[in-house]
Amino acid sequence: xxxxxxxxxxxxxxxxxxxxxxxxxxxxxxxxxxxxxxxxxxxxxxxxxxxxxxxxxxxxxxxxxxxxxxxxxxxxxxxxxxxxxxxxxxxxxxxxxxxxxxxxxxxxxxxxxxxxxxxxxxxxxxxxxxxxxxxxxxxxxxxxxxxxxxxxxxxxxxxxxxxxxxxxxxxxxxxxxxxxxxxxxxxxxxxxxxxxxxxxxxxxxxxxxxxxxxxxxxxxxxxxxxxxxxxxxxxxxxxxxxxxxxxxxxxxxxxxxxxxxxxxxxxxxxxxxx
Numbered sequence: 001x002x003x004x005x006x007x008x009x010x011x012x013x014x015x016x017x018x019x020x021x022x023x024x025x026x027x028x029x030x031x032x033x034x035x036x037x038x039x040x041x042x043x044x045x046x047x048x049x050x051x052x053x054x055x056x057x058x059x060x061x062x063x064x065x066x067x068x069x070x071x072x073x074x075x076x077x078x079x080x081x082x083x084x085x086x087x088x089x090x091x092x093x094x095x096x097x098x099x100x101x102x103x104x105x106x107x108x109x110x111x112x113x114x115x116x117x118x119x120x121x122x123x124x125x126x127x128x129x130x131x132x133x134x135x136x137x138x139x140x141x142x143x144x145x146x147x148x149x150x151x152x153x154x155x156x157x158x159x160x161x162x163x164x165x166x167x168x169x170x171x172x173x174x175x176x177x178x179x180x181x182x183x184x185x186x187x188x189x190x191x192x193x194x195x196x197x198x199x200x201x202x203x204x205x206x207x208x209x210x211x212x213x214x215x216x217x218x219x220x221x222x223x224x225x226x227x228x229x230x231x232x233x234x235x236x237x238x239x240x241x242x243x244x245x246x247x248x249x250x251x252x253x254x255x256x257x258x259x260x261x262x263x264x265x266x267x268x269x270x271x272x273x274x
Contacts, residue, residue: 002242002245004243004247004271008244008247009247009267009268011251012247012264012267012268013268015264016261016264016265016268019199019201019261020200020203021203021204023124023202023210024041026041026042026045027039027041027045027210028042028045028062028067030066030069030123030125031065031066031067032071032106032112035106036066037069037104037106037112037125037126038123038124038210039123039124039212040067040124040209041206041210043207044122047088047091048062048084051084051087052084057084058070059072059076059077059080060080060084069081074111074113077112077113078113078115081115081119081123082115084119085116085122088122089116093122094118094119094208095118095207095208096118096151096152096208097116097118098116098117098118099116100116100166101115101116102114102115102116102117102120102127102164102166102167103167104125104127105128111167114167117164117166118208120212121208121209121210121211121212122208122209123209124209124210126200126202126214127164127165127212128164128165128216129162129164129165129174129214129215129258130162130163130165130172130178130215130216131161131215131217131218131259131262132159132161132175132178132179132218132220133159133196133217133218133220133262133263134159134160134161134183134222134228135220135221136224137222137224138240139243140240140241140242140243141160141240141241141242141243141246141263141266142160142183142240143158143159143160143238143240143241143246143259143263144157144159144160144182144183144230144235144236144237145157145158145236145237145238146234146235146236146256147235147236150234153256153257155236156254156255156256156259157254157256157259158235158255158256158259159259160179160182160183160185160228161175161182161185162178162259163178163181163182164213165216175193175216175218176193179193179220180231181232181234182230182231182232182234182235183228183235184228184229184231185220185226189220189222194218194219195217195218196217196218196219196265196266196269197217197265198214198215198216198217199214199215199217199261199262200213200214200215201215201257201258201261203257215261215262243267243270243271246267247264247267250264
């Protein structure tokens with residue numbers, strides 16, 4: 001196995017330390033009670049303010065502090081946010097509409113609202129995703145290459161499987177589902193995933209808004225005979241990389257940002273064990 005230079009490991013460490021970057025000062029906070037749960041980028045703020053002034057939406061109002069969400073039931077708040085999201089979509093501010101909802105959970109684990117997943121970035125609200133490192137019997141990593149038809153990061157390298165956690169879906173269920181859909185890993189093998197931690201990322205993502213997400217990381221050791229095969233058309237193929245090659249490709253910007261962070265975390269964990 002190739003030795004990874006200390007300078008490369010240091011670069012990966014720095015990447016992880018910078019996973020959450022400072023947001024533009026002009027962002028408008030999205031508030032739920034006394035908590036900031038999201039941010040509107042300056043490109044979206046005028047439309048949202050004008051829209052709510054022209055046609056108010058129950059449980060949403062703009063104050064000097066930001067866009068305030070009322071602390072009402074999840075069902076009522078979700079209904080109001082759906083109206084706002086549809087208005088933003090009609091104005092061309094949410095181009096990658098998915099017809100799938102994410103749920104927002106507070107630090108207490110309570111669900112506060114649900115809304116279209118693409119609107120999470122538009123509102124800068126924290127979503128959740130599961131990422132799985134696929135480990136071959138020889139210690140190399142299985143990585144996928146995203147389909148050229150993907151709306152975000154087409155053609156880039158990705159983890160064995162990864163995906164956003166839909167509303168009412170558990171983290172583990174999401175991981176097992178994505179392993180089957182993206183890599184053809186059957187449930188008896190996929191259920192062997194090992195939790196490996198969590199990363200919090202936050203960064204501007206033009207033109208969609210702010211990508212603010214918790215990445216739940218899993219490792220999965222795959223038997224020799226199993227070759228990943230995509231089922232949902234989102235992955236064009238899979239390759240094996242040793243850790244040194246994976247690190248080099250991360251630093252060459254060949255991975256998606258999220259997959260780069262998850263893979264860097266894996267490489268550093270394995271290097272510490274070694």
